[in-house]
Amino acid sequence: MKEAREFIMKCVFILTACVSIAAVVLICIFMFANGIPAIAKIGPLNFLLGEKWKPMNNIFGILPMIVGSIYVTAGAIIIGVPIAFFASVYLAKFCNEKLYKILKPAVELMAGIPSIVYGFFGLVVIVPIMQKLMGGSGKSVLTASILLGIMILPTVIGVAESSIRAVPDSYYEGALALGATRERSVFFAVLPGAKSGILAGVILGIGRAIGETMAVIMVAGNQPVIPGNLAMGVRTLTSNIVMEMGYATDLHREALIATAVVLFVLILIINLCCSALQRRSGQ
Amino acid sequence: MEKIKGQLESYKEQPFSLVLRFLMWIATFLTVGITVCIVGYILIRGIPNLSPEMFAWEYNTENVSMMPAIINTVLMVLLVLLIAVPVGIGAAIYLVEYAKRGSKLVKLVRITAETLSGIPSIVYGLFGYLLFATTFRWGYTFLGGALTLAIMILPLILRTTEEALKAVPDSFREGSFGLGAGSLRTIFRIILPSAVPGIVSGVILGIGRVVGETAALMYTAGTIAKVPGLMSSGRTLAVHMYALLSEGLYMKQAYATAVVLLVVVLLINAGSGWIAKKLTKR
Amino acid sequence: MEKDKFTIKDLNLFYGDFQALKKISMHIPEKEITAFIGPSGCGKSTLLKSLNRMNDLVEGCKITGTLLLDGEPINQMKNVNLLRKRVGMVFQKPNPFPMSIYDNVAYGPRTHGIRKKSELDAIVEDSLKKAAIWDETKDRLKKSALGMSGGQQQRLCIARALAVQPEVLLMDEPTSALDPISTTKIEDLALELKNQYTIVMVTHNMQQAARISDKTAFFLLGEMVEMNDTETIFSKPQDKRTDDYITGRFG
Numbered sequence: 001m002k003e004a005r006e007f008i009m010k011c012v013f014i015l016t017a018c019v020s021i022a023a024v025v026l027i028c029i030f031m032f033a034n035g036i037p038a039i040a041k042i043g044p045l046n047f048l049l050g051e052k053w054k055p056m057n058n059i060f061g062i063l064p065m066i067v068g069s070i071y072v073t074a075g076a077i078i079i080g081v082p083i084a085f086f087a088s089v090y091l092a093k094f095c096n097e098k099l100y101k102i103l104k105p106a107v108e109l110m111a112g113i114p115s116i117v118y119g120f121f122g123l124v125v126i127v128p129i130m131q132k133l134m135g136g137s138g139k140s141v142l143t144a145s146i147l148l149g150i151m152i153l154p155t156v157i158g159v160a161e162s163s164i165r166a167v168p169d170s171y172y173e174g175a176l177a178l179g180a181t182r183e184r185s186v187f188f189a190v191l192p193g194a195k196s197g198i199l200a201g202v203i204l205g206i207g208r209a210i211g212e213t214m215a216v217i218m219v220a221g222n223q224p225v226i227p228g229n230l231a232m233g234v235r236t237l238t239s240n241i242v243m244e245m246g247y248a249t250d251l252h253r254e255a256l257i258a259t260a261v262v263l264f265v266l267i268l269i270i271n272l273c274c275s276a277l278q279r280r281s282g283q
Numbered sequence: 284m285e286k287i288k289g290q291l292e293s294y295k296e297q298p299f300s301l302v303l304r305f306l307m308w309i310a311t312f313l314t315v316g317i318t319v320c321i322v323g324y325i326l327i328r329g330i331p332n333l334s335p336e337m338f339a340w341e342y343n344t345e346n347v348s349m350m351p352a353i354i355n356t357v358l359m360v361l362l363v364l365l366i367a368v369p370v371g372i373g374a375a376i377y378l379v380e381y382a383k384r385g386s387k388l389v390k391l392v393r394i395t396a397e398t399l400s401g402i403p404s405i406v407y408g409l410f411g412y413l414l415f416a417t418t419f420r421w422g423y424t425f426l427g428g429a430l431t432l433a434i435m436i437l438p439l440i441l442r443t444t445e446e447a448l449k450a451v452p453d454s455f456r457e458g459s460f461g462l463g464a465g466s467l468r469t470i471f472r473i474i475l476p477s478a479v480p481g482i483v484s485g486v487i488l489g490i491g492r493v494v495g496e497t498a499a500l501m502y503t504a505g506t507i508a509k510v511p512g513l514m515s516s517g518r519t520l521a522v523h524m525y526a527l528l529s530e531g532l533y534m535k536q537a538y539a540t541a542v543v544l545l546v547v548v549l550l551i552n553a554g555s556g557w558i559a560k561k562l563t564k565r
Numbered sequence: 566m567e568k569d570k571f572t573i574k575d576l577n578l579f580y581g582d583f584q585a586l587k588k589i590s591m592h593i594p595e596k597e598i599t600a601f602i603g604p605s606g607c608g609k610s611t612l613l614k615s616l617n618r619m620n621d622l623v624e625g626c627k628i629t630g631t632l633l634l635d636g637e638p639i640n641q642m643k644n645v646n647l648l649r650k651r652v653g654m655v656f657q658k659p660n661p662f663p664m665s666i667y668d669n670v671a672y673g674p675r676t677h678g679i680r681k682k683s684e685l686d687a688i689v690e691d692s693l694k695k696a697a698i699w700d701e702t703k704d705r706l707k708k709s710a711l712g713m714s715g716g717q718q719q720r721l722c723i724a725r726a727l728a729v730q731p732e733v734l735l736m737d738e739p740t741s742a743l744d745p746i747s748t749t750k751i752e753d754l755a756l757e758l759k760n761q762y763t764i765v766m767v768t769h770n771m772q773q774a775a776r777i778s779d780k781t782a783f784f785l786l787g788e789m790v791e792m793n794d795t796e797t798i799f800s801k802p803q804d805k806r807t808d809d810y811i812t813g814r815f816g
Contacts, residue, residue: 016373086310114495211403454660
């Protein structure tokens with residue numbers, strides 16, 4: 001009786017452990033099964049490299065969205081990573097405990113703010129500012145980059161900080177003992193040891209930026225055209241899906257799912273890079 | 284004062300160190316400053332927009348009440364936790380208490396959980412739409428949304444529980460087994476109770492994600508502003524806010540909704556901070 | 566003639582490829598204290614843990630040879646939990662559960678199906694008395710066990726082990742984490758308990774073995790070098806290595 005219960009519960013635990021495997025398999029099956037046929041119908045090259053997205057005329061080229069996602073992600077990295085980098089070094093190695101007790105919760109709070117609220121903030125604060133500075137609607141590549149740059153801060157800071165903390169103190173002390181300043185000791189003795197961890201944080205940030213939807217949609221303008229400069233509007237892969245999924249039918253709907261497949265594959269590649277890096281830094 | 288003077292003195296010889304120090308100050312100030320800006324702006328501009336009719340029980344285009352959305356959010360959180368927490372804890376128990384080290388299944392669970400945690404919410408949304416709304420022919424349903432979000436926060440619950448279980452000292456396990464207790468009794472009487480604070484902090488993080496989620500819900504649970512049954516559509520607060528913004532007519536209400544969302548997030552963060560403190564005290 | 570509680574013959578134990586115990590053969594008599602001594606890593610704790618199959622928890626652990634409890638082969642017992650009920654264990658570091666003193670002691674009996682409050686109360690009181698800690702705890706049974714001193718915690722762990730009414734008590738260096746006064750208390754307790762229980766104790770402390778044990782076995786590098794009456798081992802050891810060890814020439 002008792003043995004039977006032990007056995008049954010063990011099976012239950014194994015089953016629950018398998019849920020995440022099943023979920024990934026299901027997601028892959030459903031995304032690919034619904035997306036690949038559309039790509040085949042449209043033609044992979046026409047789909048991936050087509051510069052025109054005109055659902056009314058059955059023209060489905062997602063190059064503008066791919067380029068758009070890359071632009072705003074790159075922008076977010078350029079804006080966010082330096083800030084996150086220096087802030088994480090400060091949090092890990094320089095600030096005293098009292099200050100840390102204020103700074104850390106602030107960063108954690110940042111991670112908890114819903115993306116729709118970020119988007120709203122972008123819409124009512126950043127967009128008007130950009131409008132004044134650069135003219136036009138204010139919804140642009142640059143605006144989206146700034147907002148995404150802010151949003152990835154907590155992700156990158158979190159990972160970078162813990163990898164800096166994981167570097168043995170002996171490196172730091174060794175450098176100090178040679179007469180280097182604290183800054184020099186940290187930047188030239190400690191940080192090289194945390195390199196792959198910090199990089200993993202950046203890649204995680206890239207993943208967040210590419211996958212972000214609700215915030216971008218509010219501030220990017222969403223024109224499905226490859227933007228010529230930073231002040232022009234842009235549409236990302238994610239916003240393309242959200243905006244049109246509500247009313248799309250037939251091939252249009254399938255093309256949107258195919259857009260998600262492209263996004264999904266991009267994210268899988270990014271995740272692979274990230275976990276490979278983290279494994280290396282763990283050694 | 285003397286100390287600062289000494290430090291300044293040393294920077295004179297090492298201007299590069301001073302530059303680095305400045306960059307760090309600026310970066311940290313920016314990070315915290317932006318957070319304060321966002322929270323402050325939304326609270327200050329938003330709170331005056333709160334009005335009693337926004338909390339009326341029924342939604343209509345006159346009052347644009349967020350009450351149904353608030354109730355839905357609470358229901359959604361409960362439903363998602365009801366699904367995700369037992370599964371996540373069960374899986375973590377298997378990984379920590381049963382699985383042999385280096386087993387294939389464990390590796391596979393780890394990799395898939397990592398993958399799940401990286402998938403963007405819009406992809407979850409589409410997956411949920413394809414599986415529940417289309418394949419099961421449910422249409423937009425509350426249950427479909429909850430199942431989608433449950434998969435989404437599963438890796439979070441799994442990972443935090445796993446960490447919490449690993450932190451329980453092995454001497455507790457030895458002590459219990461040494462008295463002739465079986466695995467189940469050891470797990471449920473000794474190990475899980477010791478791991479509760481860690482598990483709870485994971486659950487709180489999960490609540491935060493459910494409350495803030497929009498993209499994964501729009502095409503699974505849908506956007507109807509009513510308190511639903513399990514098999515009908517209903518919008519949560521975050522979706523409500525998106526709906527208001529995309530209609531473009533309701534800035535006042537959008538501000539008010541943002542305030543409520545932000546307050547919930549602040550409470551959640553305070554709660555998890557409090558639990559973390561309790562955890563380190565022990 | 567004394568009766569054997571454990572009979573061990575040609576016991577080999579492997580952790581993966583590493584052989585931790587080599588051809589151990591011995592008899593452990595009933596209702597006496599048997600001490601295992603030897604330098605760290607000699608296999609004495611490993612052998613102790615084989616006696617109630619706590620080694621089952623270690624991955625890649627394999628055992629060959631004969632290991633009998635009252636003539637019954639231990640490694641073929643279907644219900645390992647019943648074995649551990651008969652053969653209780655006290656660990657190196659006191660490991661009370663994070664619950665009240667009462668619940669700690671009652672954990673074992675509850676595990677084995679005793680639910681009645683009056684019965685549990687009696688068992689708890691009896692066990693705490695046997696472990697000579699009743700007077701210190703009777704007014705704070707509902708308080709957390711984690712608030713006690715190390716020595717008290719260890720005696721609580723002994724009470725907890727006694728509460729399942731075992732026949733044997735395995736003690737794995739039970740005093741190594743304790744101060745001298747607590748150590749004396751545990752030693753006195755062990756002497757008291759041997760009237761009712763068979764005690765097998767691993768110890769680093771040779772004086773302790775000499776003070777309280779009836780039989781002593783000396784281990785070195787996974788082998789049992791010799792086993793005899795404690796007096797004989799400490800006065801006229803047969804093997805030169807034993808002599809070297811107890812006179813402090815190595816280890």
